[in-house]
Amino acid sequence: MSKFWIGSKPNNMKFKQIPGKKDLKTQLIERVDQNTLPHALLLLGPQGSGKLAIAIALANYLLCQNKDGLDACGSCQSCLKTQKNVHPDIHFTFPVGKSGKKARKDVTSVDFIKHWRNAIEESPYLSLERWQQVMGDPTSIPNINTQECKNIIHNLSLQTFEAIYKVQIIWQAQFLRKEGNRLLKLIEEPAPNTLLILIAENEEALLNTIVSRCQIFKTKPFQDSEMRQYFEENALSINDEAIFLSSGNLAEAIVLQQGRTSQYSNLILDWMRVSWQSHPDTIFPFIDKLVALGKDERIFFLEYGIHFFRQFGIYLYTKDINQVRLTNEEKDTVLKMIKIINADKSVLIAEKLEEGLILLRRNINAKIMFTDFTFYFGQILRQSVA
Ligand SMILES: [Zn+2]
Structure with missing residues (x-):
């Protein structure tokens, strides 16, 4: 788990914790209550528009033992397990x-299930980029492979463990690519009491044969x-700039909220x-600014600095900016710094x-x-770069 999460970890497993989307929520709740939910549904929408949160809230509601027509109860055995992501x-x-x-x-997904639980506990408004970071290797291109599709078919063929329903959520379903064909039979002739929820940004990236067999929401x-409501309810601060920049993408707003990292990268520079x-x-005046951060923030800033200079070192070693785990803004900082900082100096600074x-x-x-550190860095930096 990234050290760079700031603030409490909101738990978002119920409909009412998802801001807005009243019509969609009502529609899904009614379908469950009237027993008219399709076996396969496809949640389509832009990044950060709450698809995964809706899918989890729907699964939670469907399996809740004490639902009240508005939301899951949040306290039955089923809800407690869903909240811990272990249902x-x-x-x-x-x-x-x-x-x-x-x-x-x-x-397959099983290999990363702990990472996944951490990630959705952090936020179900999860971007693919953030997920790649959580997996710990942002440069490797992820996929959903044949074995995973076999696992899906197997999982849904099993008896349910505790609930009446089994739910399979496929996040970023566009990664199924042609493997999606393996799931056609499952979608067409579903096992009883199964719900398959596919999540994707747009239908063009999915096989037509799949899209045509799903009901789209x-x-x-x-x-x-x-978005302001979300941050308020989770006791997180958010500025107008972040709201404005993210234009309706809650995943991005959360990254901006967490990401004082960009502020720190400027501070390091x-x-x-x-x-x-x-x-x-x-x-x-600059030292006063650092002191004014307060104790926790000063520690956090130094942790960030260490992370930054380690990544900086990786760049100097590989000369490949795509190998480093930094944001685009931080990468710009790296490219500005290489004029005065070489590998030896970056090691000394990190130490x-x-x-x-x-x-x-x-x-x-x-x-x-x-003050001591600033003069020490000055001495190092003014030595000529070999
Ligand atoms: Zn419940």
Whole structure:
């Protein structure tokens, strides 16, 4: 799990925790209550429009032992298991990357189930990019392979463990590609009491034969007020800029909210500049700025700095910007820094930051430490790059 999650971890397994989307929620709840839910449904909508959250809330509602026509109860045995993402009758399929030394054809969702639980616990408004980061290898292209399709068919052929229904959710179903053909029979002649929920951004990326056999439900981007409501209800702060930038994509707004990382990458760049210039007029106001972050944030900032310089080192070693686990903005910072920082210097800086982390945790005077570090970085940076 990334260290860079800030704030509480919202739990979003019920309909009422999903902001807006009143019509869609009502429609799905009615279908369950009237027993007219199709066996296979396809949730279509742009990234960050809440498809996965809706799918989980629907599965939760369907399996809840005490539903009230508006939402799942949240406290029955079934709801408790769904909340922990361990309900044995809810199966998840998602694209996966490399897993250790296993051949790609053998790697399935089961290999990444812990990562998946962490990811959706963090937020069911999950982007593919974020998922790749959580899997720990953002550069390997994920897929849904033949073995996974066989597992789906197997899972849905089993007796239910506890509930009356079995639910299979396929997230990022476009990764099925032609493997989707294997599921046609399952969609056409479903086992009794099974619900298959496919999730994708647009139907063009799916086989026609699949789309035509599913009932389609669409999600629209969130409205600004709905996104604000989400952050408010989860006691998370969000600024207008993030709301504006994400234009209805809640997954992106969450990344922006978490991602003070971009703020930190600028701060790191400024720190290096100030150290290199070594001018009292800029050094001391800058140190005051670092001190003003407060204890937890200072620690977080140094952790970020260590992560940044390790990635920076990887770039210097590989010369391949796509190999580094940084955002595009951070990559820009890397490209600006290579003029004054080589591999040796980046190692020295990262080591110093690690030392700083220990000192800060021992409650050393932050102002003295940051001043000392700034002059030390200045000395290193002004040495000519070999
Ligand atoms: Zn319940």
